[in-house]
Amino acid sequence: MRHGLPSIINCDNFVTPATFGHYHFPGSGCVIRKPDFLYLYHPKTGFTMKLFQFVASAVALCAAFSVQARSLDEIKKGGKIIVATEGQFAPFNYFKGTTLTGFEVEVAELAAKKMGLKIEWKTIGFDALLTGLKQDRWDLVIASHGVTEERAKAVTFTAPHYCSGGMVIAMDPAIRSAKDLTGKTVAVQTGTSYLENVQKITTIKEMKNFPTDVDARSALTSRRVDAWVTDRFVAKEVVAKNPKAGLKLGEMVFIERIASAVAKGNQPLADAWSKALAETMADGSYAAVSKKYFDEDVRCN
Secondary structure: OOOOOOEEEEEOOOOOOEEEOOEEEOOOOEEEEOOOEEEEEEOOOOEEEEEEEOOOOHHHHHHHHOOOOOOHHHHHHHOEEEEEEOOEEOOOEEEEOOEEEOHHHHHHHHHHHHOOOEEEEEEOOHHHHHHHHHOOOOOEEEEEEEOOHHHHOOEEEEEEEEEEEEEEEEOOOOOOOOHHHOOOEEEEEOOOHHHHHHHOOOOOOEEEEEOOHHHHHHHHHOOOOOEEEEEHHHHHHHHHHOOOOOOEEEEEEEEEEEEEEEEOOOHHHHHHHHHHHHHHHHOOHHHHHHHHHHOOOOOOO
């Protein structure tokens, strides 16, 4: 059903493809206002659906279609913080059977306990984690995100929970440094700082990106690429656990600070998490977890 020329309040308000109630639209829709009702208008098909009676202000519209990041007070009141991670990046976050574990998982549990909170864990592909955070699907992300200027434009970072960087791994012992990657094909994981930094090495032949770090590693062991760049602690563990795989540790390509992230502007939550993290570092519990996984204290100096 079509209506007269609408007054458009908010266009492209729905992600593509858009779904509302029982209706699924193959493209973006617009929220339109008539004197008596709000309607969802789909410009491609001309389809219009009555949403609900318009009560008077744009504030009501925003409340209906926008979700705000939960405040620290709201999280504390509920006693639970929703934390997302990848679950495929050992030894930082991974599944041991059906149990989510890893250095970052244990550190997050320590920090949450200091805040008097329980964690509800969510796992999803790495490249969707920060997007989900911006959509307020969870309160915090802890998944080995390096702090970069570009990421800081979209999210608010907490204090770093470890320092690391990208390391070269290869089957050929002659491939050790960024310089040695000249003319080579290099594997990295999509959406990572490893990808960003390998892109800066203009002399490489080709960069192949994969959805998970495990996929990138498999590309190297199957000799589909010449080298793999990943976190140095991941690299050390993979080599230690696979002594017959022929993997050789190279040099660091770059150094970075790794931190959790919250929705952009949710500074009170970021500060509270950073304070709790500092308490775990002060009481020795952080060091115990760090030495359990890496046999060293990996906090930033």
